[in-house]
Amino acid sequence: MEVTNKLVKGGEFIIKETDAQDVFTPADFSEEQNMMHQTALDFVEKEVQPLLERLDNHEEGLMRGLMEKAGELGLFGVSIPEQYGGLDMDFTTSLRVTEGVGGGHSFPVAFAAHTGIAMLPILYFGNEEQKAKYLPGLTSGELMGAYCLTEPGSGSDALGAKTKAIPTEDGEHYVLNGQKMWITNGGFADVFIVFAQVDGDKFTGFIVERNTPGLSLGNEEHKMGIKGSSTRQVFLSDVKVPKSAVLGEIGKGHLIAFNILNIGRIKLAAACLGATKMASTLSVKYANERVQFKLPISKFGAIKHKLAQQAVRIYAVESAIYRAGMDIARMEQELLAKGQSHNEALLGAAREFAVECAILKVEGSEVLDYVVDEGVQVYGGYGFSADYPMDRAYRDSRINRIFEGTNEINRMLAVDMILKKAMKGELDLMGPAQAVQQELMAIPDFNLEEETGLFAAEKKTIQKLKKAILMVAGTAVQKYMNSLAKEQEVLMNIADMAIKVYTAESVLLRVEKEAATKGEEALSVQADIARVYLADAVDQVQKFGKDAIASMTEGDEQRLMAMGLKRFTKADLYNAKDARRRIADVLIAANEYAF
Numbered sequence: 001m002e003v004t005n006k007l008v009k010g011g012e013f014i015i016k017e018t019d020a021q022d023v024f025t026p027a028d029f030s031e032e033q034n035m036m037h038q039t040a041l042d043f044v045e046k047e048v049q050p051l052l053e054r055l056d057n058h059e060e061g062l063m064r065g066l067m068e069k070a071g072e073l074g075l076f077g078v079s080i081p082e083q084y085g086g087l088d089m090d091f092t093t094s095l096r097v098t099e100g101v102g103g104g105h106s107f108p109v110a111f112a113a114h115t116g117i118a119m120l121p122i123l124y125f126g127n128e129e130q131k132a133k134y135l136p137g138l139t140s141g142e143l144m145g146a147y148c149l150t151e152p153g154s155g156s157d158a159l160g161a162k163t164k165a166i167p168t169e170d171g172e173h174y175v176l177n178g179q180k181m182w183i184t185n186g187g188f189a190d191v192f193i194v195f196a197q198v199d200g201d202k203f204t205g206f207i208v209e210r211n212t213p214g215l216s217l218g219n220e221e222h223k224m225g226i227k228g229s230s231t232r233q234v235f236l237s238d239v240k241v242p243k244s245a246v247l248g249e250i251g252k253g254h255l256i257a258f259n260i261l262n263i264g265r266i267k268l269a270a271a272c273l274g275a276t277k278m279a280s281t282l283s284v285k286y287a288n289e290r291v292q293f294k295l296p297i298s299k300f301g302a303i304k305h306k307l308a309q310q311a312v313r314i315y316a317v318e319s320a321i322y323r324a325g326m327d328i329a330r331m332e333q334e335l336l337a338k339g340q341s342h343n344e345a346l347l348g349a350a351r352e353f354a355v356e357c358a359i360l361k362v363e364g365s366e367v368l369d370y371v372v373d374e375g376v377q378v379y380g381g382y383g384f385s386a387d388y389p390m391d392r393a394y395r396d397s398r399i400n401r402i403f404e405g406t407n408e409i410n411r412m413l414a415v416d417m418i419l420k421k422a423m424k425g426e427l428d429l430m431g432p433a434q435a436v437q438q439e440l441m442a443i444p445d446f447n448l449e450e451e452t453g454l455f456a457a458e459k460k461t462i463q464k465l466k467k468a469i470l471m472v473a474g475t476a477v478q479k480y481m482n483s484l485a486k487e488q489e490v491l492m493n494i495a496d497m498a499i500k501v502y503t504a505e506s507v508l509l510r511v512e513k514e515a516a517t518k519g520e521e522a523l524s525v526q527a528d529i530a531r532v533y534l535a536d537a538v539d540q541v542q543k544f545g546k547d548a549i550a551s552m553t554e555g556d557e558q559r560l561m562a563m564g565l566k567r568f569t570k571a572d573l574y575n576a577k578d579a580r581r582r583i584a585d586v587l588i589a590a591n592e593y594a595f
């Protein structure tokens with residue numbers, strides 16, 4: 001397989017190999033990136049954590065007050081240009097700050113709604129007048145934002161929104177009527193980004209101010225988790241806004257909604273990452289304190305397995321998040337150098353890596369759910385008690401698989417986007433897929449060459465896993481052609497294979513790169529982490545592949561593909577038990593998440 005240079009294309013990981021020296025890893029964070037992360041962590045620890053109970057009880061003004069403090073600290077302005085009061089920092093720094101606030105339960109939800117889906121539409125699609133009017137206040141925290149896309153009848157099918165915007169006869173105003181559902185920050189926002197259909201079917205964004213007559217709010221929703229975040233319905237009854245409130249172009253609202261979501265998805269993964277580290281630390285500390293059968297429960301293999309597996313999945317998804325984050329930042333620089341504006345460049349870069357953003361949204365949210373679920377188990381009965389912290393962590397985690405596009409929608413989107421890129425000629429998927437088909441017919445290459453170097457064998461495994469994806473995806477395209485979209489189960493199988501392979505490759509590349517500077521000995525436990533993740537990924541890829549092959553083929557073709565899958569998912573048995581014990585021992589000695 002070809003080795004790429006630094007600037008990679010989105011989705012390309014399926015057909016190409018990456019050189020470890022070309023990936024960005026957390027060891028590459030700048031001092032400034034770490035400092036901003038620490039500021040966010042300190043804010044959560046000192047300002048948010050003490051208020052969790054009161055926030056969950058919706059004490060009047062409390063969340064807004066916290067948000068204002070975060071704004072004063074500069075946390076809202078990380079990626080906002082200086083002319084609007086921001087710090088104009090790079091994309092990786094904004095991910096790092098998002099990770100930093102991620103352990104703040106409901107706070108990161110309010111934070112993400114404000115800094116992401118509310119502010120970014122104005123930054124990227126607003127005209128100069130709109131930016132000058134709203135961005136300084138939204139950046140400093142004087143103004144709060146909310147984003148109104150979802151309606152009672154349209155969630156995943158966001159473009160099916162029914163809210164109407166009718167132009168007045170003189171063309172100077174629009175009158176909005178409709179109902180928006182599940183609006184985060186609804187209770188205290190001053191500025192609402194509202195999507196509505198102009199002339200029936202021209203989906204369009206508007207900026208609507210809170211005090212506009214006709215805009216009213218429902219009661220706070222009673223939610224399973226993130227109870228401290230404000231979630232309300234927004235009713236629009238003859239809300240008259242000037243035409244200057246139109247955001248972007250009439251009929252182009254989908255560009256706002258979808259482009260902002262790409263950035264939102266990788267940021268959601270970063271926020272989940274922050275929450276996972278907190279939950280891992282809680283689990284480790286509790287396991288060290290809790291004594292049963294005269295021993296701290298952290299001495300038991302079953303608990304070590306849990307603590308280690310939490311860390312394996314956290315470290316792996318972290319590797320993938322910052323790898324993709326830097327790929328986006330590099331592409332942004334490339335587009336800037338080609339003469340694109342700052343706004344076009346970041347949006348274009350995020351669009352290029354939309355596949356990775358969708359993958360990370362799914363993996364980030366599912367790792368968090370896994371970590372808190374095992375966290376509850378480590379706590380035993382106390383995990384089920386509302387007086388202990390794992391209860392809130394467990395409940396607050398669950399929403400992440402639902403918003404910013406459900407994980408089902410993101411899985412299908414990831415595959416759909418890869419195939420679209422292939423169809424547009426941006427990604428040569430069919431060439432490598434055909435090569436894999438030919439390889440299936442050929443006599444296996446037993447490859448008896450001696451492998452050398454850290455992860456030499458593991459890298460071969462990754463190459464083969466990619467062939468498994470190509471084999472399954474290629475067959476699906478050939479079989480179903482234009483009706484592939486209806487074969488959702490197969491699409492989900494392919495997405496799951498891609499998610500596991502992208503993450504496994506990312507963690508291997510990270511450890512390889514870091515070991516090259518710090519030495520293999522210093523990274524030996526991280527190498528354990530990478531190998532454990534890979535061993536699990538191989539089994540999962542095999543399972544998803546089997547599922548797809550069994551549903552798509554029969555007879556000789558099925559036998560051939562089953563054999564191919566076996567060949568592409570063949571890996572030596574690995575003693576993951578001992579590796580997990582070594583990983584757990586590091587956590588237990590540090591008494592916290594330690595990687």
Ligand SMILES: Cc1cc2nc3c(=O)[nH]c(=O)nc-3n(C[C@H](O)[C@H](O)[C@H](O)COP(=O)(O)OP(=O)(O)OC[C@H]3O[C@@H](n4cnc5c(N)ncnc54)[C@H](O)[C@@H]3O)c2cc1C
Nearest residue numbers: 147148149150154155156182183184402403404406408409
């Ligand atoms: C706490 C909270 C805060 C939120 N904040 C905001 C906000 O600030 N602004 C905003 O605009 N929205 C917000 N949302 C809405 C959120 O984005 C939607 O709930 C989400 O997009 C899913 O839509 P839905 O709830 O209508 O579910 P549905 O779309 O009805 O989905 C139900 C199930 O069907 C599946 N499904 C749907 N379509 C398909 C398909 N084509 N193929 C296969 N499966 C499918 C879904 O994956 C899901 O499992 C929030 C939601 C919650 C719960």
